[in-house]
Amino acid sequence: MKKPWLLYAIAVTLMWGLWGALTAMLSNGDIPSTIIYAIWAFTMIIPCIVALKLVNWKLETDKRSIILGCTIGFLGSGGQMLLFYAVDTGPAYLIFPIVSLSPLITIVLSFLLLKERTGKLGTAGIIIALITLPLFEYSEGNSTNVHGLMWFILALSVMTAWGLQAYFMKFSNNHMSAESIFFYMTATALLLIPVAYLMTDAQSLNQFDFSTIPSIAGVQILNSIGALCLVYAFRYGKAMVVSPLTNAGAPLISSVLSIILLGIIPGDFKILGIALAVIAAILLAIEPEETKQSS
Template sequence: MKESKKKPWLLYAIVATVFWGVWGAFTSVPSRNGFPDTLIYCVWALTMIIPAVFVLWRINWKLQRDKKAIVYGLIIGLLGAGGQMILFYAVTVGPTYLIFPIISLSPLITIVLSLLFLRERTGLLGIIGISLALLSLPLFEYSGDLNTEELDENGTLWFLLAILVLVAWGVQAYFMKLANSSMSAESIFFYMMVTGIMLIPIAFYMTDFSQEINWGWDGPYLAGAIQILNAIGALCLVFAFRYGKAIVVSPMTNAGAPLMTSIISLLVLGVMPGHYKIAGIVLAVIAAFLLAIQPEGKKPDED
């Protein structure tokens, strides 16, 4: 393949970044309106059905049903949805301003696994871009307000839960790339959708129905409109992993999405980012540019 050819992974990564960026800017609105996060998860799981059905229809319903495909699909789906379930609990027992910077480093797990087992490599620009993207990720979430009393009260449970989410999502991205070598992206996403729905009862169990819940249009219906962006972004991510290297796609999308969220929050919501977030924005912009212009090169098994 010539270097001048288009990079399909980049297009999918950009679409995923944009959709996740818009989703990130508005995802907390239904929660602030009185619709619990656990029920928002249920809505998200249901919105996954729409793009899953669409892409399967595009390939004439050719869903892979062999044992390997099912195992890979369930691993990817359970790691993603299971990590989300753990996160719901983590933010109830620990400081979110430290939990999210920790889990934002999940691409580091993906990169290490991909370097060791998939033998992925990149050039100098790619290495610099990956490094800057990883540096930018915690800055998007860190507020700088360290509350030592809150840390003492919550002990280390929140930290262990954050590490679990970090590992789950990092390993999920690795398996997403691994599965793409033997599965269609459409089948991978279908099983992601199935596992997401399987965990809905757990989300219901975690919901505090004793509190007043907003069932109006600005509750579950608004959540559905916002979460469909998340679902489409996840679909595009699967395709980005299909055509691109995990060591590039993972840090690029994970840094690009909060970058888009910050820009949208500034332009639409009038939210001025703090000093740490501004630093993260600068690093993410540079990283995205370097990762986009880095030549793809040959795969390790190509001579």
């Protein structure tokens, strides 16, 4: 295929977009996000097994691969842990737009350290995608939790962690297999389950309906499959293109599906975000392949 990175990037946006829409449909305030994290971590095992089987169970266990793989895993899962706490201490309508700018860090690092470049169409697509991201997350409202700077520091930390994760994902693909990267992502996600348990309120845990686990897992596995596709997208494509495309594309799919399935009428900012995301995706997709490939 001429653009394998684009195929995987599209798969990421579809998986994560559907995941976002179904999460909105099945959202239940009685289910702690930390429990959802634990269920998601277990669903990572399934695509991990499939990926390793595709390479005949060849896992890279040298020191560099372990360090790089675990760095990627802890940045992703650790960022998720911080996000849980950030939302508990501050306004979500301000936190998520900050976190959504994580591709900016990936782009800067990829430009400076990996020497990635793109043409005029790609550059325009990246800029539009970065403008789009906060629009999807923006919602008007006031919060009584806007006290102090802790939530702001946590939001910046999550943004930094996920921006670094995407950069290291691309960097590591130049030194180890995508399948090994995903194995260490899965392992670190599982290792952080005890942390999620300690962050869970005891009363919420006692009231949790365990019969909902299959439905939660069915939704969360879409996230896990999308994560594996993302690793493959970074294997074949440029980080400075893949990161903004997937981060803008997934909310686009979620918004469209929410409109269709839930009958939700988005606000003006989200409508603008949808339009800009479509434009950004088209520009990034039609950029000539010669300028996309990493040197």
